[in-house]
Amino acid sequence: xxxxxxxxxxxxxxxxxxxxxxxxxxxxxxxxxxxxxxxxxxxxxxxxxxxxxxxxxxxxxxxxxxxxxxxxxxxxxxxxxxxxxxxxxxxxxxxxxxxxxxxxxxxxxxxxxxxxxxxxxxxxxxxxxxxxxxxxxxxxxxxxxxxxxxxxxxxxxxxxxxxxxxxxxxxxxxxxxxxxxxxxxxxxxxxxxxxxxxxxxxxxxxxxxxxxxxxxxxxxxxxxxxxxxxxxxxxxxxxxxxxxxxxxxxxxxxxxxxxxxxxxxxxxxxxxxxxxxxxxxxxxxxxxxxxxxxxxxxxxxxxxxxxxxxxx
Numbered sequence: 243x244x245x246x247x248x249x250x251x252x253x254x255x256x257x258x259x260x261x262x263x264x265x266x267x268x269x270x271x272x273x274x275x276x277x278x279x280x281x282x283x284x285x286x287x288x289x290x291x292x293x294x295x296x297x298x299x300x301x302x303x304x305x306x307x308x309x310x311x312x313x314x315x316x317x318x319x320x321x322x323x324x325x326x327x328x329x330x331x332x333x334x335x336x337x338x339x340x341x342x343x344x345x346x347x348x349x350x351x352x353x354x355x356x357x358x359x360x361x362x363x364x365x366x367x368x369x370x371x372x373x374x375x376x377x378x379x380x381x382x383x384x385x386x387x388x389x390x391x392x393x394x395x396x397x398x399x400x401x402x403x404x405x406x407x408x409x410x411x412x413x414x415x416x417x418x419x420x421x422x423x424x425x426x427x428x429x430x431x432x433x434x435x436x437x438x439x440x441x442x443x444x445x446x447x448x449x450x451x452x453x454x455x456x457x458x459x460x461x462x463x464x465x466x467x468x469x470x471x472x473x474x475x476x477x478x479x480x481x482x483x484x485x486x487x488x489x490x491x492x493x494x495x496x497x498x499x500x501x502x503x504x505x506x507x508x509x510x511x512x513x514x515x516x517x518x519x520x521x522x523x524x525x526x527x528x529x530x531x532x533x534x535x536x537x538x539x540x541x542x543x544x545x546x547x548x549x550x551x552x553x554x
Contacts, residue, residue: 273335276312277398279383280322280359281348287359288318289325290384291337292398299395310453311395314387322362339369343402345420346376346383346439349471349478357427357476364424371421374405377471377478379438386439388449389465392456401465405437408467413500414487415467427476434473435490438481442466492538495521506549513546 277292291314298311315333319325326337345363347356363369378386387397394400409417415437426434441448443463448455455462470487471478482490491497497519503511524535 271336272338273315273333274341275337275339276341276396277344277346277387277401278339278342279346279348279378279387280351280356281382281384282351282354283318286318286320287322287325287351288316288382288384289322289329290314290316290387291326291329291333292387292396293333293335293337294396310390312397314384316384322359339363339366342369342373343398344374344376346378346386347436348378348382348384349380350382352377352436352471352473352478355476356478360420360424360427360476363420371419373419374402374437375418375420375423376401376405376437376439376467379440379469379471379481381441381445385445385449386441386465389441389445389463390448390453390455391465392461397465401439401467404465405467409496410498411500413491413497414484415470416491416494416496427473433475435470435482436473436478437467438469438471440466440468492519492521493523493536495519501545508552509550510548511546512544512549514542515545517541517543 273291273293275291275293277290279290279292281288281290292312293315294312295310298309315329315337317325317328317331319328326339329337347359364371389397391397391400394403405415405417408415416435418434418436423434423436426432441463442465443461445463448461448463451462468487469484470482470490472480472482488497488500497516499518500516501513502516503513505511518541520539522537522539524537526533526535
């Protein structure tokens with residue numbers, strides 16, 4: 243009996259050392275962030291967080307007034323995490339980073355260097371590494387995160403889904419996650435390339451109009467990926483056009499499927515759907531100079547034929 247009592251006493255003492263879920267957060271205490279924007283603001287960082295509005299995404303409690311499904315909080319500070327914590331001055335909830343779908347760098351910020359922010363997010367224990375990264379071409383990330391979208395009520399989800407579909411079907415851009423980006427930034431063999439996010443239409447008016455942007459058949463402005471931004475080390479140095487971006491993806495063996503065309507001998511065109519593509523690269527030396535040989539094996543099917551024949 244004494245042995246049992248001693249065992250219970252020991253277990254009780256051990257249980258007192260357990261802290262349980264010391265870092266738990268209740269759902270009503272956190273603001274689920276799905277999009278994060280980073281811009282330059284003088285010598286400081288301006289961070290924008292696209293946060294989900296729970297009442298607008300819950301099926302039973304959604305309002306009938308057409309309110310946006312997200313809200314955007316913006317704060318400026320010397321470092322990324324100071325800005326994120328500073329958002330609690332206006333946000334009633336903690337900015338929670340575990341569900342980020344898109345990280346958007348403003349073009350001005352990207353030209354100054356993105357390595358410090360990428361490293362900081364890699365060290366964030368609550369952030370996953372499966373979100374996509376892009377550059378806001380010709381504008382700021384904060385403006386891009388204020389554009390409302392059709393089909394997907396949450397703009398960051400729209401960007402994420404568009405990137406997925408575009409990579410699989412058209413291939414002018416390629417998906418880049420933060421761990422892949424970090425590998426490219428520290429590599430001495432290759433430079434990073436990130437998708438360019440553009441606003442097709444009147445961006446300032448779409449931001450000003452808010453939800454009116456999606457109340458017409460043709461939105462005032464829509465978000466689109468169409469090319470790649472090229473980096474030298476961690477700094478953006480320029481843009482590829484759509485054709486060059488496709489060529490880059492072929493070289494990197496990143497094309498799943500896409501559509502193209504070839505000219506017919508006597509006029510007209512044939513549209514081809516690439517079913518699969520595989521690229522091999524080989525470096526040869528000729529007279530002391532390196533020559534890179536690129537071989538692309540592409541299996542395609544004819545989808546459209548408008549070739550002209552003699553007399554047509």
